[in-house]
Amino acid sequence: MKMPKDFLFGAASASYQVEGAWNEDGKGVSNWDVFSKIPGKTFEGTNGDVAIDHYHRYKEDIALMAEMGLESYRFSIAWTRIIPDGTGEVNQKGLDFYNNVIDECLKYGIIPFVTLYHWDLPQPLEEDGGWRNTKTSDAFVRFAEVCYKAFGDRVRNWITFNETVIFCSLGYLTGAHPPGIEGDAKAYFQATHNVFVAHARAVESFKKSGYEGEIGITHVFNPAFSIDDDEDNKFAERHANAYSTHWYYDPILKGSYPEYVTDALEAQGLLPEMTEEELALLRRTAPMNDFIGLNYYCPQRVMKNDSALVMSGGRENSTGKPGNPSFDGVYKTVMMDDKEYTKWGWEIAPDAFLDGMRMLKERYGNIKIYITENGLGDEDPIAGEEILDQPRIDYIESHLRAVKNAVSEGINVSGYFAWSVIDLLSWLNGYKKQYGFIYVDHKNGLARKRKQSFFWYKDIIATRAEEL
């Protein structure tokens, strides 16, 4: 069976991780421009000052995407290029850059799929409380409206936020992302709520403005499964899914929070401040969401945390490797002997991916889904001139097969974006953890080179995954 003709085969990137040119053409300073220069915060002190210089090489990169036959390129817009201080004047050179990227994509028939927020917040907003401050939500809605107006005649696919759970949990629980706060659960939950409100307002504005196209949000998809049938561990599974998935997907798709969580937060004094107007907004806008974006890499295997293990902060505890307890200490993630893992301890589990999508359909109905990220972070072997990333081919093949099975079961998956189109800066792993179909040679002027997987994905797209 071939994937449907309107199914999108894409690949993704993010502004801070690829663009570089951190202070060029009027761009303002972002929280990541500052945070990445605090000693010890990033892997080997890496930062996005240059990244892979996509800002100057986007034409070369998009030509390579076209050579692959890529149908859609998911990229994010740096808020600090558009509104340098976050709330002030619009920077025309910032608009010019993204107009050029969009036009370059369209020149090849590549659909631009735009993420508005992929973690790089204007520093003045971060200093003013970041996502704990509702002023940031106000500023985000204006930023979104500037982008709709500037690009909405050619961009038909919009994602408001990428992985709220990551920038909020690492920002306020483990301190591995800006603003680098550890252990503040109240701030964490408040920040997530403020982001959901910002999302809802941006969706309503998009719909009211009559722009053509679709809008949604991208969440991490990290379904929890108990390590066994022990009732304590099955409880851990339900608890983990409530906090990792339902807390994030319910306010977007149901327009309300899971009571299991709000009741617990209220009892612990952690419930976010939420006005009736905000809750009415979430209810009103839930049906306006055209799709949900899933970033799936792996499931979480959980068990009741019967030890004194408590969540600890820092980069090392924030790279997703199992072994950490939940923020409330109720459960912990574990590695299992009969599972396969990446070098970073992420389980390779396409079956869990399909099981998880079935779970989502059961809870939220047949909402349109894009797989907005999926891929293998690895240290790719180089043999002479060849980058032989067969493990990445194997990983993506097995997960695309899961997507194909989901589609054949009637789950409404409309596209798949590999993370990442090109090797890029990983927030916490520097350039060590590669994801791309295109290699970037940091020892040779950031020269681009096609990997084995580049040619494999080209064939998958051309044949619409018929052989999978």
Ligand SMILES: C[C@@]1(C(=O)O)OC[C@H]2O[C@@H](O)[C@H](O)[C@@H](O)[C@H]2O1
């Ligand atoms: C933590 C990590 C990683 O580096 O492996 O997860 C996978 C992928 O998720 C994306 O949303 C991030 O923008 C990208 O940088 C990657 O980040």
